[in-house]
Amino acid sequence: MLTSLSYAELPILDWFQTLHNPVLDRLAVFLGAIAANGEVFILLTLLLLLYKPTRKAGIVCATAILFDVLSVNVTIKPLVARIRPYDINTAVTILGSAPHDFSFPSGHTGIAFAFATGASVMGKKAHTLAVAFAAIMALSRLYLYVHYPTDVLAGLIIGVCCGLLAVFLWKKRFDRGIMK
Numbered sequence: 001m002l003t004s005l006s007y008a009e010l011p012i013l014d015w016f017q018t019l020h021n022p023v024l025d026r027l028a029v030f031l032g033a034i035a036a037n038g039e040v041f042i043l044l045t046l047l048l049l050l051y052k053p054t055r056k057a058g059i060v061c062a063t064a065i066l067f068d069v070l071s072v073n074v075t076i077k078p079l080v081a082r083i084r085p086y087d088i089n090t091a092v093t094i095l096g097s098a099p100h101d102f103s104f105p106s107g108h109t110g111i112a113f114a115f116a117t118g119a120s121v122m123g124k125k126a127h128t129l130a131v132a133f134a135a136i137m138a139l140s141r142l143y144l145y146v147h148y149p150t151d152v153l154a155g156l157i158i159g160v161c162c163g164l165l166a167v168f169l170w171k172k173r174f175d176r177g178i179m180k
Contacts, residue, residue: 009085009148009150013089013092013148017092028095028096028140031136032097032108035111035137036099038069038111041111041115045062045065056170056174057118057126060118060163061114062118063166063170064162064166067114067166068110068159068163071110071158073107076104077107082104092145094146095144098146103151104148105151105152105154106154106156109152109159110154110156110158110159112134113131113138114158115134116131117167118163120163134156138152138155
């Protein structure tokens, strides 16, 4: 099933190829590099944990990231084992380093939206900035031809669900005064 869907999604990725220019190329490669193993989101979470006013948000974001990594990278990717689009369309030149794990779902997108959803506890402005960054991250995965649109959509959904679960679990504790 995923193979037929994979071929059906290639025209969307091919359209993204028409957008290539030096500025977007550098931006997309940079975004892929800073989040290859979730580094940027882990660093942001650690920064939130360091300061008392943002510590609760850091706890929520850390939990959301943990849930996302366990569900996406540890569980779903190995089970589905979907090959990447550049392995099907070998005519495409990959910018930056090509990922060597499986494609479904997008780990970059998942962790970005898990963090963004967790950051919602900091208020509307922080949440809006985090969601905007997550959306740019998601689009960069299509631009780089390393994920199919359904990989990115699944990563977004899983990331948001992991973030909502973390918010739900911690909010109860914060509201009861268990965590101050």
